[in-house]
Amino acid sequence: MNLEGRGYTGKILYADLSEESFKVDTWDERIARLLLGGKGLGAWLLYKMTEPGLDPLAPEAPLIFATGPLTGTITPCSKFAVIGKSPATGTIDDSYSGGFFGPELKYSGYDAVVVTGRSEKPVVMVIVDGEARLEPAGDLWGLKTEEAEAKLSERFKGFKFAEIGPAGERMAKIASIFSSGRCAGRGGLGAVMGSKGLKAVAVKGSKPVRVADPERFERMAWIAFRSIRMSETTVRSLPRYGTANILLTINEAGALPTRNFQTGRFEGAEEISGEAFKRTLWKKDFACSLGCNIYCSKIAEFNGLTVDGPDYETIYALGSNLGLADREAICKANLLCDQYGIDSISTGVIIAFVMELYQRGMVSEKDLDGIRPLWGDKEAIISLTEKIGKGEGVGLALQEGVKRLSEKYPGSEGFAMHVKGLEMPAYEPRAAQGMGLCYAISERGACHLRAYTAGMELLGYGGGADPTSYDRSKVQLAIDRQDEKAVTDSSVLCFFTLYGMRLKEVYQMIVPCTGFNYGSVEEVKQLGARVITLTRLFNVREGFTRKDDTLPRRCLEEPLPEGPYRGQVTHLEPMLNEYYRIRGWDEEGIPTEETVKKTGLKDIL
């Protein structure tokens, strides 16, 4: 049966930039029912289209922009997904962005766009109501993200865009893809886009997204919005203080990574809390995506500068993790990341690594273009950020990421804070055992957005969970969160909606939207588990196994020096054993034949 009119357009656009050719194809109800869209669809396309071992920056490597059935409808916070093979990690990478590009892509008639090939000259891909073409983008090449978008807006009135900055153009491994100030930030998909000579995608459409049962869908969407309007976190904490509303609590728990994870308590926490930003720099709240009623996004304004953010992760990466308590300096560094188009988390962790190298006397100013990288030195931090953004001087080496950098400094592996090549986010895994597991098993390396146990472990949400435990129920907690997240990522909804509504409300929307008669909410949760196994199969095919599901030695061996969880290390091995067992993967972390069959993946791969 055709997918069109059931939350889907039913069509995928395949663009080959080498040939300058476009092909439109329908896709299968069977796939949609099993994998929904967004992450699930993108992972499936990537699996089918990628030869094992392919260079992520090769022309044949696909870059996939994918929406889900809920994208563009009346649903809380619809986002879009970008999926590809990460040049930073070599794993699958799925990254999500707000902005209005995702809904517009659907209004233009496509559920997804798959880009392969390489254009000799810079191009922008223009999609209007299903018609796609390439236009020269020589005048845009080299422009910062916001400049490029401003110029694009003049040329293409009423369009929505996804673009890269200079870092993506030169294929920096930490380059992101931006869309009206938001970004699919992690894992270097901006470099994949740059490798294709694709500066931007511009979309515009006038085709309505229709759903299977509009009346019931509207009712269920109302219930979803209402539950978000009735939760403390989504009504007060996030709208008022943004994602940084948690910073002081995380610091109190000794889980705020500070000075490259040397400790979990930052003496300047008060100054960089959401409360402090709200009091001083943040002037405006806004919805980053269609249907967002949580508005955790903030605009900082000072000295004539306007900055989108910073959010909690950026405040950690460019703040506490660098020993920096200066709000304006954090904003400036954040702005540089956005302008040049790089991931602020990775940028911060790279600079932190350099600072620790310097602290240990393993590098000198001479290696760093004369910069003295002292903890908390704002001039040094801003100069290094700018050099990374521009790929200038030492920035060229730094933009490769912590993993490759540490290979040049024997003895630094223990404090190179990354997993599989992706730099670590803002939760100290020694203070929250579950987060250690989450970082280790995330398909794209150290990521807090794949299975977020910190809410229960550190913030007391849902009655809380003991942060020191690493037993079976902690592993089950991580699995439950990971499954639920995979469902929202395939829908595609913002993760924060689940602080107001539950998976039940998502399920209640998906059924009337798609007309798929899933028997229960549990069946939809199982869909999430299926998507996780699919991404694992991709990674396994690329050679990833248990040995890669690990953490930096600092987390596994050095006891945490401060806070209520002082003395702890992350007990990863027992959690991994249990995780693989529950997932139906073998001891090496490879999904068993039976699991592949049981999840229904065997029939579609």
Add this chain to the structure above:
Amino acid sequence: MSLSMVGKEIRLSKIINPEDGRAVVVAADHGFMLGVIPGVENLEATLRKIILGGPDAILVSPGQARELNHLFHGRDAPALLVRSDWSNWGRDKTYTLPARSVERIGVAEARDALLLGASGVVVYYFIGYGEEVKEARHMESLAAFARGCDRIGMPFIVEPVPFGERITGANFAELVKVVVRAAVEAGADAIKAPYTGDPETFREVVDAAEGVPVMILGGAKAKTMRDAMEVVVESLEAGGAGVVFGRQIVQAEDPTVFLTAMRGIVHEGKSIREALRAMISGPVRIQVNRNNCIGCRICETICTESHGLSFIPSKARLHVDYIPPSTYTPFVCTLCGICVRECPTQALEFDEKLHYVRLIPERCTKCRRCVEVCPMKVIRWDDVSDLPLVCDMCQGSPKCAEWCPTEALKITPYKA
């Protein structure tokens, strides 16, 4: 019937009105477990306002039951309920430091509550722990409370809570059912349970209680009174027995007004509109407060859906202007009447009764004059139907304003 059961029935009738089997109970025991949350700083002052709204009963901690006992004196005073256990389970980061592990203990026996003049006791019942031993202890404590209450004829109200590591978005509603039933089996006379989010699953909870009244709890303060009332109406329709609301009421802008409206819904069968004193009757217009607009475009999206065009914001009968990076201005039909005056064929006319601009498609000559003259630029041309898209105020209840999360668009009475 044993004597203690006779007493129990009398006391229970002070809480749950025997005529309609429903109750409006106010929970004011937060200071005991969460700390000094807004609304309980001066508990006596708040409770005095609440009592003016006429609650059936008020739930407080044993200490406050003694301290504020005078509020429960008199024939028209509300019944007193005593929180007889203590737990740190709700203490997440919002209130103070989150608890590292969840604990619960009894703090007053049924007899203590009796001496305080209580008409009932309320205790928690938790399931969902990783530790089964803890779960068993909760059941043990629950059964002990039930025996104590039975002996002296004290109504026993249980607040069953599923929480902990094993609760997921997929199993929550199901677990509410399980835990409610377990509480009933242990001897609860009434239940205070979380609303499951929709009437279908809540009906299953009510059925699982087998006739024992199930009241819903309020949880965090809802953004608007209307949302809180909506879930009450749904729960009543599903067979619920009313509410035990805490933060919804103690943190309300005006607790007296809120409670009066709640009584209207629970005991007098009023609709939300009636309970909120209909707020607005007669013709309406949409008031714009641009400073509140966050640019979510829910208004545009729901507009096209409710006019049968599915989801396509660019065809909405209003629009949100975006000035980078963060200034949004919604434009809506102001009922200025210019399009009506300018239309050469009277294809647009003003509905005098409901006050909106009505399109009469047969008369339209596709001249697009209306699109040109609209000062708000909210009339757009639809190429598919080859007709203008004109705001019809959803014939009296504009959905854009109903769905707006920040009241940037607000329904107000129409004044010419």
